[in-house]
Amino acid sequence: GCVALEMDGEEGVFYRRLPKVELHAHLNGSVSYQTIEKLSKQKPHLNIEQNMTAIGKGQRRTLDECFQVFKVIHQLVDAEEDILMVAKDVITEFSADGVKYLELRSTPREEKNTGLTKRRYIETVLSAIQQCKNEELDIDVRFLVAIDRRNGTEVAMETVKLAEEFMLSSDGLVVGLDLSGDPTVGHGRDLLPALQRAKNSGLKLSLHLSEVPSQLDETDLLLNLPPDRIGHGTFLHPEVGGSKSLVDKVLKNHIPLELCLTSNVKGQTVPCYSKHHFKYWYQLGHPCVICTDDKGVFCTDLSQEYQLAASTFGLSRESVWNLSQQAIDCIFAEDSVKQQLRQKWAVLKPQVLK
Ligand SMILES: CC(C)=CCNc1ncnc2c1ncn2[C@@H]1O[C@H](COP(=O)(O)O)[C@@H](O)[C@H]1O
Numbered sequence: 332g333c334v335a336l337e338m339d340g341e342e343g344v345f346y347r348r349l350p351k352v353e354l355h356a357h358l359n360g361s362v363s364y365q366t367i368e369k370l371s372k373q374k375p376h377l378n379i380e381q382n383m384t385a386i387g388k389g390q391r392r393t394l395d396e397c398f399q400v401f402k403v404i405h406q407l408v409d410a411e412e413d414i415l416m417v418a419k420d421v422i423t424e425f426s427a428d429g430v431k432y433l434e435l436r437s438t439p440r441e442e443k444n445t446g447l448t449k450r451r452y453i454e455t456v457l458s459a460i461q462q463c464k465n466e467e468l469d470i471d472v473r474f475l476v477a478i479d480r481r482n483g484t485e486v487a488m489e490t491v492k493l494a495e496e497f498m499l500s501s502d503g504l505v506v507g508l509d510l511s512g513d514p515t516v517g518h519g520r521d522l523l524p525a526l527q528r529a530k531n532s533g534l535k536l537s538l539h540l541s542e543v544p545s546q547l548d549e550t551d552l553l554l555n556l557p558p559d560r561i562g563h564g565t566f567l568h569p570e571v572g573g574s575k576s577l578v579d580k581v582l583k584n585h586i587p588l589e590l591c592l593t594s595n596v597k598g599q600t601v602p603c604y605s606k607h608h609f610k611y612w613y614q615l616g617h618p619c620v621i622c623t624d625d626k627g628v629f630c631t632d633l634s635q636e637y638q639l640a641a642s643t644f645g646l647s648r649e650s651v652w653n654l655s656q657q658a659i660d661c662i663f664a665e666d667s668v669k670q671q672l673r674q675k676w677a678v679l680k681p682q683v684l685k
Pocket residue numbers: 357358359360393394395397398401436437438439477479511512513514539542594595597598624625
């Protein structure tokens with residue numbers, strides 16, 4: 332059955348100290364309560380209250396309501412200085428949570444009111460990453476440029492061209508492309524040429540796939556690319572209306588899954604933690620990476636998500652360690668970065684797992 336889980340206490344210390352890799356974090360969904368407060372004070376005319384930007388403990392929302400939340404946050408974060416602050420705060424928070432490698436993703440936005448352009452948007456996120464590097468936070472941060480599926484073929488292609496430019500000029504910070512946005516809007520077939528082009532030019536692809544039921548055609552089409560990682564993949568397997576052939580494609584191509592437990596439970600695509608598809612894929616020995624999705628909106632952090640996975644599915648500390656270590660194999664940065672991270676994990680293992 333469905334059990335509400337309680338976190339915290341001495342147990343929490345292990346999860347916070349556990350070195351972690353975060354591969355699925357939307358910038359504007361990751362904005363913390365504290366940062367939202369700073370922004371709301373700067374923009375009192377918007378009349379934004381906390382319950383409009385976050386989904387608290389035990390609360391659930393329909394997918395539609397969740398996407399309304401992003402609209403509110405986007406109103407608060409609409410100028411260059413907002414993006415800079417938000418990105419620096421988010422990176423600092425992930426670092427404080429024990430994340431050693433982070434791939435942030437965000438949809439470049441144009442804002443007429445503030446003169447923000449898509450190019451400037453990306454540049455600003457990249458300078459936030461650079462500033463955090465200069466502050467010598469113990470975290471390696473990379474960026475995925477996101478396509479919002481709502482915006483269709485042309486915008487997708489435009490975004491890919493922008494991402495290609497930055498891949499070549501950002502000194503390795505831009506490593507890939509994300510496909511996200513309301514999964515009930517638009518169809519993957521219209522975005523295929525843009526995604527194919529991105530792949531050919533060397534951008535890695537992380538695609539939100541089968542986040543909602545009954546998208547077998549779209550999922551099959553996008554799996555043929557194939558993507559380098561899958562976000563959610565909630566409805567891939569036959570028990571929930573997916574199919575054996577979809578599962579086989581994922582297994583055959585060894586495409587890692589980015590799994591976000593609290594996001595799926597609060598967004599109600601999964602009925603409860605114990606019925607999360609982590610179980611299905613983990614039992615198959617398939618690469619599963621625990622992620623937060625939107626730590627601000629869903630009021631969570633990566634330590635808590637690891638702890639939830641462990642307590643729900645009965646993972647030992649050794650298994651939890653292996654889970655976080657195997658995430659290193661799934662990052663989009665170059666092999667030398669993987670080597671550095673493996674080294675870091677090796678040094679920390681006796682301290683953390685004692
Ligand atoms: C509604 C719900 C359960 C959300 C979690 N699942 C999601 N599925 C698809 N796209 C998402 C999700 N969470 C965030 N995003 C994308 O990330 C954006 C916010 O971050 P950003 O502005 O790209 O920096 C949203 O507008 C949306 O395009």
